[in-house]
Amino acid sequence: MHQILAVVACILDGHTRNMSPAATSTSSPTAKTATNPGAGKTADTSTSTSTSTSTSTTTVTLLEARARYASGRGYLAACTLGLPTIDTIAAMRADTEAWAGGQACASRYGEVVERVRVGYADLVNVTAHSVAIGSQTSVMAGLIAASLPDGAEVVLPLGDFSSMVFPFLAQAHRGVTVRQVPLADLASSLTANTWLVAFSLVQSATGTVADSDAIRAAARVTGTFTLCDTTQAAGWMPVDASQFDATICHSYKWLCAPRGVAFFTVAETFAAQLHPINAGWYAGDDLWASCYGPAMALAAEARRFDVSPAWPAWVGAEPAIDLFRRLDMTEVRAHTAGLGDALSDGLGLPRLDQAIVSWPDAGGRDLARLASAGITASGRAGRARVAFHLWNDRDDVDAVLDALRRG
Numbered sequence: 092m093h094q095i096l097a098v099v100a101c102i103l104d105g106h107t108r109n110m111s112p113a114a115t116s117t118s119s120p121t122a123k124t125a126t127n128p129g130a131g132k133t134a135d136t137s138t139s140t141s142t143s144t145s146t147s148t149t150t151v152t153l154l155e156a157r158a159r160y161a162s163g164r165g166y167l168a169a170c171t172l173g174l175p176t177i178d179t180i181a182a183m184r185a186d187t188e189a190w191a192g193g194q195a196c197a198s199r200y201g202e203v204v205e206r207v208r209v210g211y212a213d214l215v216n217v218t219a220h221s222v223a224i225g226s227q228t229s230v231m232a233g234l235i236a237a238s239l240p241d242g243a244e245v246v247l248p249l250g251d252f253s254s255m256v257f258p259f260l261a262q263a264h265r266g267v268t269v270r271q272v273p274l275a276d277l278a279s280s281l282t283a284n285t286w287l288v289a290f291s292l293v294q295s296a297t298g299t300v301a302d303s304d305a306i307r308a309a310a311r312v313t314g315t316f317t318l319c320d321t322t323q324a325a326g327w328m329p330v331d332a333s334q335f336d337a338t339i340c341h342s343y344k345w346l347c348a349p350r351g352v353a354f355f356t357v358a359e360t361f362a363a364q365l366h367p368i369n370a371g372w373y374a375g376d377d378l379w380a381s382c383y384g385p386a387m388a389l390a391a392e393a394r395r396f397d398v399s400p401a402w403p404a405w406v407g408a409e410p411a412i413d414l415f416r417r418l419d420m421t422e423v424r425a426h427t428a429g430l431g432d433a434l435s436d437g438l439g440l441p442r443l444d445q446a447i448v449s450w451p452d453a454g455g456r457d458l459a460r461l462a463s464a465g466i467t468a469s470g471r472a473g474r475a476r477v478a479f480h481l482w483n484d485r486d487d488v489d490a491v492l493d494a495l496r497r498g
């Protein structure tokens with residue numbers, strides 16, 4: 092059975108295309124089980140013959156990274172949706188062609204996912220063992236929410252993105268209470284009663300960077316678990332996921348991957364508290380032996396929380412994650428937040444060292460001015476919001492100021 096599944100998984104894999112089950116390897120066809128245990132940050136876990144550069148340790152300069160974007164002038168919306176590099180576009184085109192030609196292959200997609208898992212682990216300073224994959228952060232927050240003890244208290248910042256908030260509110264029927272407090276008061280709001288503190292490292296609506304040191308220090312004192320959403324942070328500032336009990340990240344914004352590629356990092360002690368409520372075949376210890384049960388043998392490491400990947404999206408994510416993993420995030424922060432501060436200067440706003448700059452715009456007039464000047468920005472919670480990423484420069488700052496001055 093196992094052999095047959097392996098062939099079904101990769102029926103169109105070049106020369107194995109017409110191979111009989113007997114002639115096919117009995118080993119798991121994905122690199123998932125080939126991931127090097129304890130490989131950590133720089134290991135090459137790929138057994139693929141692909142030409143991927145995911146395991147390269149060479150660094151990329153800001154200038155080189157900027158050259159990977161074909162366009163982006165006037166695009167100030169990475170906080171809504173990142174732009175693909177030319178490498179992501181090429182990878183996805185090639186994959187679409189392969190798919191159309193009947194050459195797409197489940198096992199090769201699995202290898203891509205494993206390389207991206209390793210690359211992401213490297214980017215956020217954890218081992219690949221502690222990274223689970225999926226497609227949305229709300230599903231990952233939902234896993235944690237469903238694992239809370241009955242009657243547990245969760246503390247969250249007011250105004251955090253709803254994918255972080257609603258999964259916990261949805262547990263009210265079990266007596267779970269959600270206390271929402273101003274972000275600045277988060278650390279001081281924790282008590283010995285608080286089971287979990289959950290917050291976005293960077294707030295979606297305002298770009299405010301949470302004081303994660305203070306929050307973690309308070310959580311240590313109260314014995315509270317920490318969950319951090321890094322969706323609006325990873326890609327423009329350094330993120331160290333090892334500092335939290337768990338992190339979740341959707342990579343279609345600042346990490347410039349297609350939508351549908353999300354990551355969940357989890358410390359072992361916290362993982363022991365969680366129920367793998369989304370478990371399917373991809374959470375199995377051996378994928379291809381996990382397709383039909385009847386018994387459930389889940390992976391020992393974090394991938395027991397995996398939800399099966401949206402394959403083509405991961406093909407596009409591979410060059411994206413690889414690029415960011417090889418960048419110096421301190422340099423990226425200086426570039427992106429430097430542009431944010433330049434805009435703040437021009438608007439007479441305080442410098443906040445943020446890549447996202449927002450200001451009150453209840454009627455949407457400023458947003459309309461930006462749009463008529465050909466600038467792509469966004470409006471959230473009654474505020475105009477612009478975001479500076481790799482492809483932006485001082486000309487974009489000047490264009491915003493000109494558009495707003497024009498009235």
Ligand SMILES: Cc1ncc(COP(=O)(O)O)c(C=O)c1O
Pocket residue numbers: 170171226227228229230252254291293294295320322323341353
């Ligand atoms: C902080 C944050 N987390 C998560 C998301 C995306 O949520 P999901 O992955 O559930 O679509 C967003 C989207 O704007 C966000 O700003």
